[in-house]
Amino acid sequence: MPPILEMRGITKEFPGVKALDDVTLSVAEGEIHALVGENGAGKSTLMKVLSGVYPHGSYDGEIFFDGAPRAFRSIRDSEDLGVIIIHQELALIPLLSVAENIFLGNERATNGIIDWKETHNRAAELLARVGLEENAETIVDDLGLGKQQLVEIAKALSKNVRLLILDEPTSSLNENDSAKLLDLLMDFREKGITSILISHKLNEVSKVADTITVLRDGSAVARMDCADGVDEDDIVRNMVGRNLEDRYPPRGTHAPGEVAMAVKNWTVHHPLHPERKVVNNVSFSVRKGEVLGIAGLMGAGRTELAMSLFGRSYGRDISGEVEINGTPVDLSTVRKAIDAGLAYATEDRKTYGLVLDDTIRRNVPLANLPEIAKNWVVDHGREAEVATRYRNRLAIKSSSIEQVTVNLSGGNQQKVVLSKWLFADPDILILDEPTRGIDVGAKFEIYTVIRDLAAQGKAIIVISSELPELLGVTDRLYVMNEGQFVGEMPTIEASQEKIMSRIVKSGEDA
Template sequence: MATLLEMRGITKTFPGVKALDNVNMKVEEGEIHALVGENGAGKSTLMKVLSGVYAHGSYEGDIVYDGDVKAFRGITDSEDVGIIIIHQELALIPLLSIAENIFLGNERANGGIIDWRETERRAAELIERVGLKETPRTVVDDLGLGKQQLVEIAKALSKDVRLMILDEPTSSLNEQDSEKLLDLLLEFKKKGMTSILISHKLNEISRVADTITVLRDGSTVARLDCKGGISEDDIIRDMVGRSLDDRYPPKVDHTKDDVAMEVANWTVHHPLHPERKVVENVSFHVKRGEVLGIAGLMGAGRTELAMSLFGRSYGRDISGEASINGQPVDLSSVRRAINAGLAYVTEDRKTYGLVLDQTIRRNVPLAKLDAVADGLVVNKSREAEVAERYRKRLNIKSSSIEQETVNLSGGNQQKVVLSKWLFADPDILILDEPTRGIDVGAKFEIYTVIRDLAASGKAVIVISSEMPELLGITDRLYVMNEGRFVGEMPTSEASQERIMSTIIKSGDRT
């Protein structure tokens, strides 16, 4: 098998930090090559060097592609030779059609005029190739995340891709859509395409990868051949530099007898289509010291439920009752929800969880600014003390509290979001996909925080699409499907099969 790509001695330095230190990586033609490492290990930086985001001259080392040393000055240069990168945050325009998105910036035109017939004809071919059933004129906003990811791949194929880089392609997908995407990569491999896959889901890596390059702290630490089979534990050991005997901290049940929060007959209507109920007559409770899980497929209504409870941040015509510590509470605004003792860690940390162009120091106290203020003026020394305390408590890897959150890895950004709400000291904390896009080491740290919160008497509600995660950290589970709670069980009696069976049976009854 011929070598398609070799990155030799790649070193990339930012002010005050060496992000990549003499990294070497070799990718054979026609293979699926996985790139793994903890958050902050340098994976995304290395791919930005490869794709030309960090132009030649801004780093040391050589990129050898198809036998020639390349000096990419931008993304266009790398795309011209067939290197296409698909980022974790999809770069689609929601209100444009599939065809318009596929050829955006790469239009099918004659004499400066777009040839719409040719655009739709070619788009139809690409749509069929990635397994979509929709028409080229379908608006992207009408597609689920799994299908939007396939549109991104079709867009890459339209540029005559030879080496496709996928950065966490399944992080926002449910299990079924993830399986379809991985199957598609295997089909592309049969046809000779080369892929680089960045993922924290080691079961997916084990399933499809031929070779794995492991980065740790900006350096290459291992190149693993998967052809004879490889265990997840072996990958983890190289990633974190130690054996991770347990994926989850010891589970000690700290559940108290008293109910921290109770919700009755909660109903939420869609904000744009008021005739549609996205949450219907949901009732549940969570006790002090308990970690409660909400399981369900994507689109079941879990996030909508959480956001509607947190100050009616989602939905309209919301009805139902809520009480905290036995007292009825007004959750009609975010400020009232916070004052009642409720906090919500969003699944979309970049859009709703952080002020990305602000520092760690500015972000951490945001949910409780009055605690670091003298009247209406923020006390900067108190603000810094709080930020530094939580930076140490949650092991946030950064140069200092003055580092902008946009420059942190995903796992460290999530820790900043958690710090913000821990400082607010809520009685009930709702965590929506708290470990999405985060490596196994950082996951364990966040799981430990969750169990510590329960041990201190807090009530924690965890929404997750990863069933092993729910089974590993929760005490009790509700199962949600099509806007309703359709099952409840102690986690000790739960399994992935039982949860899926509950969902399927509830669908059969409707």
Template structure:
């Protein structure tokens, strides 16, 4: 039996106006974890969609050789029958159904056309034990966090007798604890002989588990590294990804911070359904002109709830407290009023709340400031096109034209469209919620540069991020949030690499154990 379970030979795939894959060849050994990395738009997800039958045979050139046989999958059902299972970045679960119902959806345990619920729950329980999930099979998926939902997807894959598991950015929305648990699970699968293809932008995670690393750039496979021969330096992988050395992860800054622009006092927010529960508890903050202010904390600490409640009370109930902008009380009671007051909010969920996915770049960019391109209440199409093209060029949105639908853009380019939308609104205060989630190091650097330039122009920026090195690399000052409260404050310019690690540990420890401050200015 060959040591190779999968070989993709000379794969080429084109879309109108762009060649997504250009003569790509790719091999995976049996029982290995093979990482697939590259910039947004490099072709990683497209290559895996070719493999899994999302793009069926006939829509691409080249051959898929799996377990020694040439395969011509006409759809995803064919690849699943052969044990090739793909878990996409956007989880395909039904929130209102139970864990067991989700695991066997489309693959039901039935007798004579009637579902056997006892057998369904029994088998689901066995699968949950294999992935280390302690919830009962009857638990509704809507009651699970993202980390546990990811494990349900993997249990679903195991129910289909997976032999080659493809995971597309599986940790992009997970905290460190859940990410580590998922990576440990992949190692267990490797011991059982299951091969995995891991698509990830988190190179530190790739280095922990990968046996091989293949780098794609501009639709071509540019290198493959065998990790068994020794650790592969991150800088080398990054150079292969972006086509040049990236000596510094963060652009240099010379902050010039001015007077207070926004003050929030005694801000409290209750859960929209369980109104007895506070999700933001008596928070006060100050944001200054030209300042990049970071908010750190674990997922569930209340960071997004704070941001959304400030932005037009778009989340929560029973909101109390006051916000002052330029020393005057601001009306943030609705989204239009918050925009009029000078606020912009780049959501962490760009697909659901940041973009109209079935519309073009042309239509999305001006959405937050339509009055600027309208004449007598009617959108000027020529002006709309000029604005969209200007921002496409200015912030390097990679697409054939502004007529490209945003759903077909890579994650990093979708994020740039969301940023362009709010840049065109010309807001004084920008709240950026996980602005680099799920995007590569090259695109991250471009977004960091945009943030730096905005601050240099006098804009005031709040950055919410789960990545502590990112916060320390781009912000001037940090608040640490836990259980809905600010529990500490740290000037970023006093942080060293050692403080990075110390603070990261403290943020994790604060969540379950204490509300004592880390540091005070």
């Protein structure tokens, strides 16, 4: 197939950083082309150059689309030719309807008056095309993430998409929703729509991609044809520039110690629908030096459980008991939870985990400000010392501790979140989706931090939608479904099939 897109010699610089260095990318018409690389490799930057987010003139190099040179000066310019990008952070208005979102900025109107009948009819056609069985008048905020992702794709189809760019489209989805989205991409391929897929989930890339381009440190280092299959280890080797013998660090030889935290009969009601129990009479324990995993499908109640334990940050009418180190504790506020030795690293680092517009120096000490203050005034020298120590300890890639966290890659942002909680020196650390949206190299570094903390006697609880991750990093697993724990097993006896069978069986018994 002839190329629909060619990017030649693309170089993009920011102050003090060369984000892209002479990158060439060729995408054949009608293929699924995967773009992979570590966080900070330049994938999103390259796509922002292509889509006009970084306009022509702000970079060096040439872009050819449909065989003709293009100079996109805005997103509107690229969209007019059918180049549509769906960013990792969805660009939907939560309180508008599905139909209103699909045609936002592209309204069905005559003489400036919106034709609502045409809007809803056309939206219904687009929803059917992406396999979303929802009324076009449904408010977007009432949809789950998987369905919102499909609304974004329907929105792209409304603009007569020819090249669809998806940046980490499955990073927030469960396995079922991810599979549906990948099937949709393959269906688009049959209909002649070209896709560029940015993803850290190499199993998904291997499943659907026709061609893979690997970026490393702002350069295109490999192009791989998937016609005869592709080895994930080869992809990883090109991504990180070395052999990665293991995806997970070895488990320690130490045995878990005494019970660090015991939760008894924990029940949480939905904050808006108090008749609904999102966590139903859950009891569990985690030991010192143990990495405990909680598996389950999206909506099982895992995050709700974690947030409700951490200072009752979620839910209402919460009941149950918690003991830490054998003593009953009051976790009714976040401050009390921290003082009791509990920490919670949220699954949504951008919204809840970081002050994105502030620096590494300011973010790292946030959970333990008294430690860097004198007479309630922050000691800026001590603040810088702490930030530098954790920047070095977790190998945070940045120009300095003065770099603003919004400009860090996802993996390095996650390391700042971990640094914040490590400085608080908790006894029990809850990690909710700790490697969401980050690359295999950064994942390994975070897994190593988890194992090191366990070796120091910390109790770690890991919530993850990636079953291989739970099997690779934990010592023991609970399986959660519909607000209840439906299984428990040592990780050495666990498998993806066993975990899923517990979930399915519990659903049948309900």
